[in-house]
Amino acid sequence: MRAVILSGSGRYADPWHHFDETSAALAGIVTGAGYRVEVSDDLLGGLARLDGFDLLVVNAGNPEVGRPEGVDDPGPAREADVAAATAGFDAALARGIGVLAVHSAAATLPEVPAFGRAIGARWIEGASWHPPIGSALVHLVGAHPIGEGLSDFTVFDERYSGLRLLDVIEPIAEHEEGGIRHPLIWARELGHSRLVYDALGHDARSYDSAAHRALLDRALVWLSRVPAPTFDAS
Template sequence: MRALIATGTGRYADPWHPYTKTSPLIADVLREAGFDVEIDEDVDGAMTRLEGVDLLVVNAGDPWRSETTEPLPGASVDGLHAALERGIGVIAVHAALSSLRDYPDWPGAIGGMWVPGISWHPPLDRVRIAGDALPDGTRIDDFDVEDERYTRLQAFGERMVVARHETEGESQPTAWVRAHGASRVAVDALGHDERSWASDGHRALFAQLARWVTSRD
């Protein structure tokens, strides 16, 4: 199985998330799960190189915060669309909920977005994640992690929440899965920085998501 991690640099970088440090940690998880992994630091370019890729992981930020005004290449939009049409597996990590804003397919594919001024998170802290089960019945264990708790994300379409956390006493989705045409898609709202990937439970969750989105059973 081939995995490609599109990593936030340039207009997809931000001051808060060390994407070039967390992407190698994500790659380690995927390699342990049996994937051949490539890290691509050109997000838009990566979307033109998805032929033959089984799993696309987006670990990148909000391009609309950038001062860069270069137009998005049409080949990038077409590349992501074609990959989703053929059934590529996708995982959106943390700030990817605010990324790829210029790609028409992205919000509907991942089933949710960070809405500026509405979505928020408390300060990064140690948090308990309550696991549920994937559609195939695979159980996700509860675990602790040092991370942000994304809250009040906008949801699109149907999705199956497979892990949750609490913010101010209210349950919030930490991870969910869904189908988008021929593709299986997962969102992992964790992954702010290196501390998140030090959690064995988070690493196990991510590996489970990767196996599910690339499975055709």
Template sequence: MTARRAVVVSGSGRYADPWHPFGETSAALAEIARELGWEAEVRPSEPASLLDLGGVDVVVVNSGGGDPDAPPAPDAAWAQAHAALGRFVSAGGGLLGVHTAANTFSDWPAWPSVLGGRWVRGESWHPERSLATFEAVPGTANHPLLAGIDPPVGLPALTDTPCITCFDERYSRLTLAAASEPVLRHELGEAYETCAWTLGRVVYDGLGHDARSYESAARRRFVANALQFVAAR
């Protein structure tokens, strides 16, 4: 049986930023794919990386929003690359967007509808990084994305609720498409904030700021589950 193939599109150039170590998080994502027995390749966020997706099962977008004071301007080469990724997803290719994927491709108007949501500049935000708990949205405890992820011990309020504990950012006030289905949330200021969702077989995973996030076994399991989920077409 031919191994699955994943391409991790790692933030660089116009889709890099000063805050996220895309090299180390993209390496962690590729490592998780390889642990599943997949072939995994990390590519820079350049047009050529999305124009050659022949034989690829899953594209993992781990890219950022670029310089917030100088958003990416329309570019013909990138327009072709965006269109190629859109066709890949429409044809049944798997898509996993990680962390800053909600804030990337701001020059592609269709990206929020492809991903199922977006980071809205001036509205979305996050507290300082910390050890945080991300819990299953009610009704999703048996979702394939949460397989093998256990409820915390000693917290009766979260009995039967799969949770991920890791050192990470808690993205908040993200805007979801109407058809997106929340899977993970965190509690902030006595309100719940969605930080992971599905849209059909597309998955957005709002965790993964830096390598410390991937030190959590539950976090890594969530990524592995997400890869298998989007590939199961």
């Protein structure tokens, strides 16, 4: 099986995340799940060239916020690149692909609305937020096979809160802040494709958690089972 990790750089870098470190940690986890892994910092080009890949991992930032120190604003994406990325992503979803989107991927690729719709929720500037990074209690919820038999765990991470849901999700984990439960990890089936969004993963310390890695191992097994069967009402 082949996997590509699209890692934040250039337009998709931001001042808060070290995508090179977290993408390296993810590459180790995905390799351990049996995939041959490629890491690319060309997000739009990567989406346009998904033929032959069984798994897409997106770990990148919001191009509409500030740049890291010393990184110039590269300006808007070329329309031709956006069109090719949209077509490539749509084609991959149609044939069947596993998608793992982590942390700030909820805000990345705004030029490709199909990506945000696939995740099922988005980070909205001025509405979404997170408490200070620290030890976080992750509550396993629901009956999805990814979370079956796993227990609540703690991880050092940011806890994204107030994401705007765009569609139905199958919750796997939540966190509590201010007496309110917020979805943290979920799964979706999109025709022949499957997607998992994991709001954890601010920095490499998140992947030091054995329990977080175990959950990701389960997610990768589930994502590998594509093309997923579709329900036929006839």
